Amino acid sequence: NMDVPISLAVILAAGMSLSETLRGSEHVFFDASVMLLFFLLIGRFLDLRLRGRARSAAENLTALKATAATVVAADGSLQSLPINRLKPGMTVAVAAGERIPMDGEVLSGRSEVDASLLTGESLPQPVYAGAAVYAGTVNGGGALRIAVTALPDESLLAEIVRLMESAEQGRDRYVRLADRVARLYAPVVHLLAAATFGGWLALSSLPWQDSLMIAIAVLIITCPCALGLAVPAVQVAAVGRLMKQGILVKSADALERLAQVDTVVFDKTGTLTRGCPSLQNAAKADPALLALAADIARHSRHPLARALSRAAAGTGRDLTVREHAGDGLSTEVDGKTIRLGRRGWCGTDDGSADGSMELWLSGGDFAPQRFTFNDAPRADAAEVIAALKARGVAVELLSGDRSSVVGQLAEDLGIEIWRGDCRPADKIARLEELKAEGRRTAMIGDGLNDAPALATAFASLSPAEAADVSQIAADIVFQGERLSPVVEAIGTARSARRLVFQNFGLAMLYNLIAVPIAVAGFVTPLIAAAAMSGSSIIVTANAMRLNLKNRSDDA
Incomplete structure (x- = not known):
């Protein structure tokens, strides 16, 4: 990589200078070695500033696993067993508020389960006898007896962890632009310096020490300090602006990948939407009934009750309010039982359900x-979606929510390609399809179920309110209630990419001018180090131009 010619130049310059000092020679070049190291360390410092802590999102996901389960024995007694000792067919008791330890089927009890791990939806899902439940989800208000249907290593949570690990390994294979340039540049530099030394030694009467000095000057003047600064200098300017x-x-090569994105894939809940339900028909509701419903709803932490x-x-x-797990709330008003909850429980299951989020109030006059x-x-x-399309970026929507809801949102926002009822593996499959088509995708999501897709995509972004696992998996995290940071990030990344190529061009132009002069023997190692330093300063100054660009520049 780029460290090799720099290290070789430092060793040769310092070693030759030491030899010349011992011989009492007039010229030594320790300062050239120091200057080379100085600029090498500047580039390394700028690069390291962009690297976050090396935490694996897959490791963070394992925190969702329960460590033990309460198993119901044949005689009805309860005993705690480690998760790895659970077998299919065992019955497990899960109390309200506990995390479900394994995939299974509800045998008895009624409750609501936070299934955001699977669907990405913030609303708890009602479960009852015969319903499937999954490891890592959280039991709500009622006790459950669950029959184990899968081994711990075969659970949905284990599958998501495997998907995360596989995606992260694929991401690690990405080769950064600077390293790709170095693969070609470093061998050329070494061959040129060796040819210069051999040529002067064979074709001139100069002693080998002077021939070596000329070769060292060539090695120094072609040293890729400017190339080494070309990327990190621009990245630091871009990161500061963002x-x-x-x-x-969060990732050192995030902007480099984001600049190449041609397709953006959005999650729905919490990404395109606020992830917080709001009452839609308040103006059409009877004010007295709305006030009564609000009095009842304030006794519950259910998302719809809180919205009401x-x-x-x-x-x-x-009011004295009783909560019925999976059904709703009830209270006594003027001797009559008033219910607020799902339509069937409130006695209004007339077959007119349209798939909307709803609560019903019933029981009075x-x-x-x-x-x-x-x-x-x-x-x-x-x-934002219109702005992305105007910049030539295709937009898709993948969500774990119901297809009817996803389709309506896609129509409202002008998204032609969408899919609902997506599991984590479904999202990854779609991203792989796009990759096979030659597309570079950016995934934008916030839920636990989005984490594998975020790690799989060519680049990824997540809002600051997202689950911790999603923020770890994402390359970029943005704050605020708006989506405009997505457009700004892509625009800045594209601007940064242009400046990086300009910097490479400046570095190459410098070499085309300086190298022939050095090979001809007109440059000492000290002058070479000064020239190399000047090219590095020019590259850094060009990178700072990014902060002068208007923020509305779409790149």
């Missing part, structure tokens, strides 16, 4: 009242 706008670049209590002030009446909710898109979602 940091000021709340965009954190945020949307209406309520009357402040003191009034017709059942329906409250509908939606997960509104981010304020600038449509604008």
Whole structure:
């Protein structure tokens, strides 16, 4: 790599200078060695500043695994067993609030399970006898008895961990631009210096020491300090610009990959949308019933109940509310049982369900009242998608949510290609399809279920509110309620890529001029070091131009 010619020049210059000192010679070049090391360390420092802590997202995912399970014995007694001792057919008891330790089927009990690991959706999913549940998800309000259906290593969580590890290994095979240039540049430099030494030694009357000095000058003047600074200097300027706008670049080669992206794949919940349900039909609802529903809803932490209590002030009446896991809430008002919850439990299962998020209020001297909710898109979602398309970037939507909901959002935002009901493996399969077509994809997601796809994609971004695993897997994390950082990051990456190629061009032009002069013997190692340093300064100054560009530059 680029360290080889630099190291060789430092060793030869220092060794030759030491030899000349012992001989009492007039010229030594220790300063050339020091200057070479100085610029090498500047480039290394700039590069290391961009490298985050080496944490594996797959390792972080394993924190979701339970370490033990409560097994129900044949005589009804309970005993705690390590996860690795569970076998299919065993019955496990899972209390409210506990993490489900393995994949299984509910035998008895009713509850709600946080299945965001699988679907990416923030709403808990009701489960009952016969329902499938998965390791790593969290049991809500009711106790469950679950029959184990898969070994720990065959669970959905284990599959996601394997997908993450496989994706990270694939990402590690990416070769950075500077290293690709060095593979060609370093051998040429070594051959040129060797040819210069051999030529002067064979074709002139100069002693071998002077011939070696000329060869060292060639080695120094062609030393790729400018090439070594070409990438990190631009990256630091780009990272600084993005940091000021709340965009954190975590990977040293993230911008290099993002600049080549031609397809952006979005997740839905929490990425294109806010990930927080809001009441949709407050204006059409009866104000008295809305206030009553808000009074009941404030006793629950269910996402829809919280959205309802945020949307209406309520009357402040003191109610005794009971929560029924998987069904809803009930209370007594004027001697009548009032229910707020799912349509079937509230007695309104008339077959008119349209797939919307909803709560029903029933039980009093009034017709059942329906409250509908939606997960509104981010304020600038449509604008960002239009901006990406204008820059020649294709846009797709992959979500674990219901296809009817995903399709409606895609239509509203102008996304032609979309898929719903996607599991983590489905998202990875689609990214692999795009890769096979020669596409460079950027995945943007926030959920636990998005982490494998984030690691698989050519580049990846995640909002700051995302799950920890997703933030670790992503190359770039952006803050704020808006999606505009996606456009800014791609634009800055493309600008940075242009400046990197300009820097390579400047470095090559310098070599085309300086190398013939050095080979001809008109340059001492000290002058060569000064010339090399000047080229490095020019490259760094060119990189700083990135901060002078208008932020609206789309690159």
